[in-house]
Amino acid sequence: MAPKVSVESRQSVAIVGTGMAGLITAYILRNDSRGRFDVEVFEKQNHLSLDSASLTVSNKSGTKQRVDLPMRAFASGFYDNLKRMYDYFGVEYGSQRFVYPFSTISESSCEKKRNIRTHYIHSSHMHKFPPLKPEGSSWFTWLIEALYLGICYLWIVACSTFIKPIEANSSRPSETFRQYAARIRLPQYFLKHYYLPIMSAVTTCPHNALLNFPAIDIVDYQAKTFRKPHYTVMGGVHKVQDKLSKDLKVHFSSAATKIENVGTRVQLTWKNDGTGAIESKLFDHVIMAVTPDVVRAIFPPLRSVLGIIPTETVPAYVHRDFDRLPECSKVVDGEIESKPGLPPSERIHLCSNSSSTEFTHEHLSSVIITTSPILPIDPTKIEHSVFFTRTLRTPISRKVTNEIFESPVSYSDAVDSKQWRNGDGNVWLVGSWCWDGMVLLEGCIASALRIADKLDVEVPWAS
Ligand SMILES: Cc1cc2nc3c(=O)[nH]c(=O)nc-3n(C[C@H](O)[C@H](O)[C@H](O)COP(=O)(O)OP(=O)(O)OC[C@H]3O[C@@H](n4cnc5c(N)ncnc54)[C@H](O)[C@@H]3O)c2cc1C
CATH class of the missing domain: 3.90.660 (Polyamine Oxidase; Chain A, domain 2)
Known part of the structure; x- marks a missing residue:
């Protein structure tokens, strides 16, 4: 069903990163049944990242075969959300x-x-x-x-x-x-x-x-x-990438350099690797779908605390x-x-x-x-x-992560209790590390579902 468009209430969203987490989040928001979100995605590489390291090789009989890198294996029991999404898309x-x-x-x-x-x-x-x-x-x-x-x-x-x-x-x-x-x-x-x-x-x-x-x-x-x-996904994980990224507006070769709140909005600054130009734009929401070392570099409120995550x-x-x-x-x-x-x-x-x-x-x-x-x-x-x-994970990095995502553990160590929380100032985090569990693909989807919940968006494969 095509999303209903209500122009007055539309909100602009920038997503930084096109790994599994960025692409799932973009898909969910673009398919909001009330059509509230205009989504733009920024990727520092010149192609989508989910499948970017995979390659096609010829086997002994000359037939071309896709080799996924990393393998991106998953298992029943642990990857329930991921399996549900693959089933929804008909990914074999x-x-x-x-x-x-x-x-x-x-x-x-x-x-x-x-x-x-x-x-x-x-x-x-x-x-x-x-x-x-x-x-x-x-x-x-x-x-x-x-x-x-x-x-x-x-x-x-x-x-x-x-x-x-x-x-x-x-x-x-x-x-x-x-x-x-x-x-x-x-x-x-x-x-x-x-x-x-x-x-x-x-x-x-x-x-x-x-x-x-x-x-x-x-x-x-x-x-x-x-x-x-x-x-493993038959024929390669590019099949998932193709489904998630259809008609997606992506700024390639655009490395985010800074995210900051300006008034009630969020300013994203990025460097265009093609032209060398530094560009900025204001959005209603900015979602970072990158590893914690990148978050530290581009988002000052987390610069110090994310140093604890190895x-x-x-x-x-x-x-x-x-x-x-x-x-x-x-x-x-x-x-x-x-x-x-x-x-x-x-x-x-x-x-x-x-x-x-x-x-x-x-x-x-x-x-x-x-x-x-x-x-x-x-x-x-x-x-x-x-x-x-x-x-990687340690008990202290787990505590920091849980505090950011509002489910704090009680051990009180050197971490500032007034630290930035996910969603403060309409800045959000998603990624395989953004949940309380092993840093695997299921974390990408669990953290994307959290944003869907906070922004009251229905997830297509949940119904
Ligand atoms: C060797 C290896 C094997 C693995 N095998 C499995 C497995 O079998 N099963 C499993 O479940 N998990 C596996 N994982 C883990 C899983 O693949 C990753 O954790 C997951 O893909 C991370 O997805 P993500 O979307 O959170 O982040 P990423 O895939 O890291 O995506 C981040 C994106 O942000 C982009 N980016 C970075 N900086 C900027 C910037 N400044 N501006 C714009 N874009 C930027 C990057 O180019 C990238 O596209 C494996 C990981 C590794 C390293």
Whole structure:
């Protein structure tokens, strides 16, 4: 149904950023059933950002295939709003089977693969049972490892169901995952060699940063996704981008430099990267759909407080350096023939040293995607490289975030209680980090729904 237009009550809205959060917010406001909003979007790149790092490659038979970067996987249980939106748009998504070889990189050398030892090969939802045995592992060691892993996994599942993380109170912040793991006596070997590598695949951050996450984030994610299928968008996330951005008015190559209140309105200043010109315009609302480090730079009221939210640069490379794959790749190759009617499993190698994990995804299109590499990649075999900004979480950054979004936790630390709140002066925040949970796509949509609620806009897929 076309929105009803009531010219007198129209409000101008600027949205900064065209990732998932910016595009969803723009879609919801543009489709307000009372037609109240004129939306303009500002993006510093010269194209929409949601799909900007993805690429099309030819597979072995010459067929073109879309490779999403990042993968933007999602799961039932945790991503209910995202799934509802995809269903509304008719975006097809499918459950992909993965095989995860867990390997350890020896600290003694940085030579490519000589010092990688694969200690276990896990298949998603145990679709390969019994589990594959890594080459070089004896039947006895493999059996003991599988049993140990099974027991530890059941333990963490039971704990995440029955032992809740300790929340903040007036004298301390909420429990970290490090403290929680110690409290439930999670075995160190399991933590180091399995749990941190697999969870850092979700959070793409070093192990130490992950141990400093609020325990509630990890426990909640674990409990909600237990035994739930994981999906990816079939044909690529550009299908979502196309639906969300149809007829959208976007100022490309326009990097916002300042947002400030002027009287009852909000002034957005941006730099046009094409002409070099600095331009300004007044809006009724400005919505920032950018990472917290960018918010700090362009919005003075949050400059100091958002310094508490850690961000990290995450490199990802698309390449064809097959020499650096662990030996187990060839063994696994023969074992994971596709079942009739199902796509073949894809391998994601989790190779860890004592402080971090690198993720190497052998994509079906025959390219390799390595995120956060520890070992060198032959530069002549790199076809594409991207640097993402990842927002991390700590109990203190959680407290700051919750205070901005009006659900304060009670621990009172150095943070000013009179700090700026979301919506003050008609300036708003959306993004994967703008909610009380893991910094993932569901946060983009949850924060966009919050704005819809505040501005009394009906969300098309909610009805
Ligand atoms: C390696 C990696 C893998 C991931 N995998 C998954 C996954 O599998 N599943 C999942 O749910 N989540 C995943 N995530 C997290 C998720 O993809 C992101 O958190 C999410 O895409 C962030 O969306 P956003 O709209 O909040 O912000 P962003 O995507 O960061 O968008 C911000 C936009 O603002 C633009 N911008 C920045 N500064 C300015 C400025 N001054 N003026 C104008 N525009 C500006 C940027 O160009 C960008 O377009 C992954 C993240 C990483 C890094």
